[in-house]
Amino acid sequence: MDVKTEKINDVALVVLAGELNMDNSNTLRVAFKKILKENSRKILVDFEKLVFIDSSGIATLIEMFQNLGKLNGRMCLCNVNKRIIGVFEVTKVQKLFNIFVTREEALRSFCEAQ
Amino acid sequence: MSKTILKYILGILFLLGAAVVLWGGSWFHVFEKNELDVLDLMFRLRPPIAVTDRVVIIEIDNSTIKKIGHFPFHRGYHAKLIDALVRAGAKALVFDIFFSEPRSGDKDMLDAMSAGRNVYLPYVFELAPQKPNEMARAVNYSAQNLSPFVSVAKGTGYINVISDPDGKFRRVPLFVHYGKVKYPALALLVGSDYLGTSLAQDKIPLDENSNLIVNFAGKWVNTYQHYSFGDVVESYEDQTVGKKPVLDLNIFKGKICLVGYTADGTTDLHPSPLEPLYPSIGIHADIINSMIHKKFIARASRVMNLWILVALGVLILAASLRASPLQAFGFLLEIEAIFVIISVMLFNKLGLWIDVFYPLLITGLVYLLCTLYKSILHFKERIILENEFKIAKQIQESFVPAALPEVDGFDMAAVMMSAREVGGDLYDVIKFDEGTLGVMVGDVAGKGISASLFMTMTVSSFKFFAKPQVRPQETLFSLNEKIFRETASNRFVTLYYSLFNLKTRVMSYANGGHLPVLYLAKDRKDAIALDVDEGLPLGMMNSAYSGRQIKFDSGDVFIYYTDGITEASNTQKEMYGFERLKALVQIKRSLLAGQLLDEIVKDVMKFQGKRKQQDDITLIVIKVL
Numbered sequence: 001m002d003v004k005t006e007k008i009n010d011v012a013l014v015v016l017a018g019e020l021n022m023d024n025s026n027t028l029r030v031a032f033k034k035i036l037k038e039n040s041r042k043i044l045v046d047f048e049k050l051v052f053i054d055s056s057g058i059a060t061l062i063e064m065f066q067n068l069g070k071l072n073g074r075m076c077l078c079n080v081n082k083r084i085i086g087v088f089e090v091t092k093v094q095k096l097f098n099i100f101v102t103r104e105e106a107l108r109s110f111c112e113a114q
Numbered sequence: 115m116s117k118t119i120l121k122y123i124l125g126i127l128f129l130l131g132a133a134v135v136l137w138g139g140s141w142f143h144v145f146e147k148n149e150l151d152v153l154d155l156m157f158r159l160r161p162p163i164a165v166t167d168r169v170v171i172i173e174i175d176n177s178t179i180k181k182i183g184h185f186p187f188h189r190g191y192h193a194k195l196i197d198a199l200v201r202a203g204a205k206a207l208v209f210d211i212f213f214s215e216p217r218s219g220d221k222d223m224l225d226a227m228s229a230g231r232n233v234y235l236p237y238v239f240e241l242a243p244q245k246p247n248e249m250a251r252a253v254n255y256s257a258q259n260l261s262p263f264v265s266v267a268k269g270t271g272y273i274n275v276i277s278d279p280d281g282k283f284r285r286v287p288l289f290v291h292y293g294k295v296k297y298p299a300l301a302l303l304v305g306s307d308y309l310g311t312s313l314a315q316d317k318i319p320l321d322e323n324s325n326l327i328v329n330f331a332g333k334w335v336n337t338y339q340h341y342s343f344g345d346v347v348e349s350y351e352d353q354t355v356g357k358k359p360v361l362d363l364n365i366f367k368g369k370i371c372l373v374g375y376t377a378d379g380t381t382d383l384h385p386s387p388l389e390p391l392y393p394s395i396g397i398h399a400d401i402i403n404s405m406i407h408k409k410f411i412a413r414a415s416r417v418m419n420l421w422i423l424v425a426l427g428v429l430i431l432a433a434s435l436r437a438s439p440l441q442a443f444g445f446l447l448e449i450e451a452i453f454v455i456i457s458v459m460l461f462n463k464l465g466l467w468i469d470v471f472y473p474l475l476i477t478g479l480v481y482l483l484c485t486l487y488k489s490i491l492h493f494k495e496r497i498i499l500e501n502e503f504k505i506a507k508q509i510q511e512s513f514v515p516a517a518l519p520e521v522d523g524f525d526m527a528a529v530m531m532s533a534r535e536v537g538g539d540l541y542d543v544i545k546f547d548e549g550t551l552g553v554m555v556g557d558v559a560g561k562g563i564s565a566s567l568f569m570t571m572t573v574s575s576f577k578f579f580a581k582p583q584v585r586p587q588e589t590l591f592s593l594n595e596k597i598f599r600e601t602a603s604n605r606f607v608t609l610y611y612s613l614f615n616l617k618t619r620v621m622s623y624a625n626g627g628h629l630p631v632l633y634l635a636k637d638r639k640d641a642i643a644l645d646v647d648e649g650l651p652l653g654m655m656n657s658a659y660s661g662r663q664i665k666f667d668s669g670d671v672f673i674y675y676t677d678g679i680t681e682a683s684n685t686q687k688e689m690y691g692f693e694r695l696k697a698l699v700q701i702k703r704s705l706l707a708g709q710l711l712d713e714i715v716k717d718v719m720k721f722q723g724k725r726k727q728q729d730d731i732t733l734i735v736i737k738v739l
Contacts, residue, residue: 022560022561051687052687054677054681054729055557055558055559055560055608055677056559056560058559058651059559059560059605059606062606090628090629090630091608091628091650091651092625092648092649092650092651093627093651093654096650
């Protein structure tokens, strides 16, 4: 899996590619921690190039979601493919995340929330 | 004696042994030949050193022999040379030639020598084998000049050189004891006379045997001014008859003229650091050059070499034990490079020669041994850890049913296959009483020891909360609350729990984020997923859990599974999926539970092909009879 982070205004964009699983979910955890350290409180995770997610991956996302919640931050997902939506549905976590179809839509939602 | 004490003693003995070997290797110059090779390399690589123009070399070379026409030649030629140089005002005339038997022209030569009184003659001692830390000692003369020559010479000195273990000549004894008298080397005598200093040269650094290490100034042809004996004599003859000489003899004014053989077949050649054949006359020139410029080669003492070795060894030892092998290797290379640079600088600037080869060898060895030692330790630790894993696996296995309970009217089979030593899947089948059966399957997020510990905690808590009279959604609610409250880590577990009431033939179920049970009713063609509306995985956050019920009947099939089945992937990264499972169960619906379970596992394995099992697989098949 590949994790790339960039900053769009005050939103930290995390672009994931490949498979997010047990073996590499820590890479994402480290990236998240770094973002929090840099005082970003708005995180957008782009799933466009992510093909697979397992329970560890979900755990990492939930962990981030909870940590951000404690800091009054906000996390959104975008470009989530059908298969991963299916996984979210099975685990019933789709209700926890703010999931947007496109990146632009998600970014707009951050602005509106302000 | 206990094993630990024995180990300590062995360790200390090993360290002592290593220290003795290290010390011995340095102290006794075990790698002397290699150190000498390094010294030669330093001689070859160093920038040119200052060479005096006050030393000139007069060679009896091939052209001289051609000019004179025969060899050995009439001593009158030597007389002419002496005359020529004396008249030109040469400061000293040093022969590296023996006049040990009478020959025609001796009288002319004696006259010339007496007139000039600045001729030095050589002799050779027969040296006793040199003992360590002892000055060279002679037992006899092995070559001498005729006494009339000696009596009119300004001085005489021996020209012995000492051969090193590799056969090269790098040292000259500064003095030799013969009888009770100390005799000086020819070059020392000439140099001291020239400089007007005393023979007692306490500023010249010597090796342990009072030998001087020759500071080779360069290659023979490139160093010092060279003149042909024949040319000098011819110029002198021309000058006396009023002809224009080939050489202006005034160039020899104030010079130290070294006369020796270099013609083919006559030369006195020795292998030196700079070239395999170096005329011994060059060695005299090098010694005089050193005396004039006060630039000598000094070898570091054994104690100093030992300290350097200890310092480097400790540095590398500490780095090798602390850093990773790769980091330590980088450090080793850096330290060795710095050490070599310092050694070269010391040699070039101060003429100090320290051992280089042995410290490099030892630091490399220290690094290798440390790395080996560390890898052996790691290997042992790994074995211990692997054993721990095996024990953990056994403990974990005790948390899933060893055998399924016998329940009238139910045909059941279950399997759990961990992808690693310890897994994160869990299941339980509990026969509460004759009328109720509880079936649970779950999956802890993450793998390994921590997941397996979480799994055992979940199973224990589940057993505590699961009761026949409590609805599954209530059990999950209590379980979630406990896990969420009590576990600090961000772990969670997906869990599906169902209760079969055998009397009413109703199955009630709740689901905490797990894969829904696949249900195939006897009278239906298609299997369906039994899922609920609400219920997050357990341990994530507070959540509501909803439940549902269905009526079951004879011939119905329930399949409980984990994502190890549906997410099993092949080399093309396709997943097995719910649909494949569903289709298989529909086709094989008539099989017994055990057979159906085998068919599913076989199909999943076949689908995976050569790809390794990625996740734990848990599968429970229940058929209502």
